[in-house]
Amino acid sequence: TKMLSNFVYNVCQCAGDWRMDSFVETTIQQLKEKIGNGKALCALSGGADSVALTFAFYLLKEKLEIRLEAAHFNHHLRGEESQRDEQFVRDICQRFDIPLFVGEAQVVAGKKGLEAAARDARYRYFDTLDGIIATAHTADDNAETLLMHLVRGTGLKGLGGIAPVMEKRIRPMLNITRSQVLAFLEEYHIPHVEDSSNETDAFLRNRLRHRVMPLLTQENPRLAGNLSQLSQRLRQDEQLLASLADGPLPDIPALREMPPAQLSRVLERFLKESGVREPEAEHIRLARELV
Helix, strand or coil, rough: CCHHHHHHHHHCCCCCCHHHHHHHHHHHHHHHHCCCCCCCEEECCCHHHHHHHHHHHHHHHCCCEEEEEEEEEECCCCCCCCCCCCCCHHHHHHCCCCCEEEEECCCCCCCHHHHHHHHHHHHHHHHCCCCEEECCCCCCHHHHHHHHHHCCCCCCCHCCCCEEECCEEEEECCCCCCHHHHHHHHHHHCCCCHHHHHHCCCCHHHHHHHHHHHHHHHHHCCCCHHHHHHHHHHHHHHHHHHHHHCCCCHHHHHHHCCCCHHHHHHHHHHHHCCCCCCCCCCHHHHHHHHH
């Protein structure tokens, strides 16, 4: 997993003029070496990003001897529109002869809100499927995630944005922008569907997408890509700092001599091992006062 994580990070740093299918070709070549089963399972919602990723894999599957499959999850949150999305995915997979897995659930909002509940339900289904799942998160998604964490309050880990690899999921499009995705689909005349919930400002991500990102992009048109690359570098920094917390828990005198960044991560690990599932900054602060 660590090798695969490093690979996806390196691929996400590709810059300059390139074609999306060429980018994905490099990705698939490396995935074949890391995974070894020649299988790509794309999460396919029917939206532009996931359709672009799936079609890029489709263009290259014979050349690279890849067995392409897709997975769709119906959250039943938008009535007829949710059914429309599922039917669109079924139609496009039938058109291109892509085996499709479909899951469903009636999602209801939990403590963390409706978006989080939908995401958790979707990933629980994906995790039941065999193989590595490729999701189509873009540089824009990553930039929005970084800004969301800044608004809500975060540390270095939160500034790392969307992980290129997490368990059995990979995100090979983190440095591809939404505009590049749309240009790719237009070039090949590939349709997609629009999720009406993306138009509402009820969610923080949408408010940042509609109001904040356009203003910042006026200052720098490459903002999304730059923020996504920044998040990946910060994620690497966090991984290095977190590694300093490995090993047996030091005694109190050693803890008192530690640099603050290392001490915080040692205490965070200790709290997790003691049953605190997700230690927050306040938990770590209180633990430091006891040292």
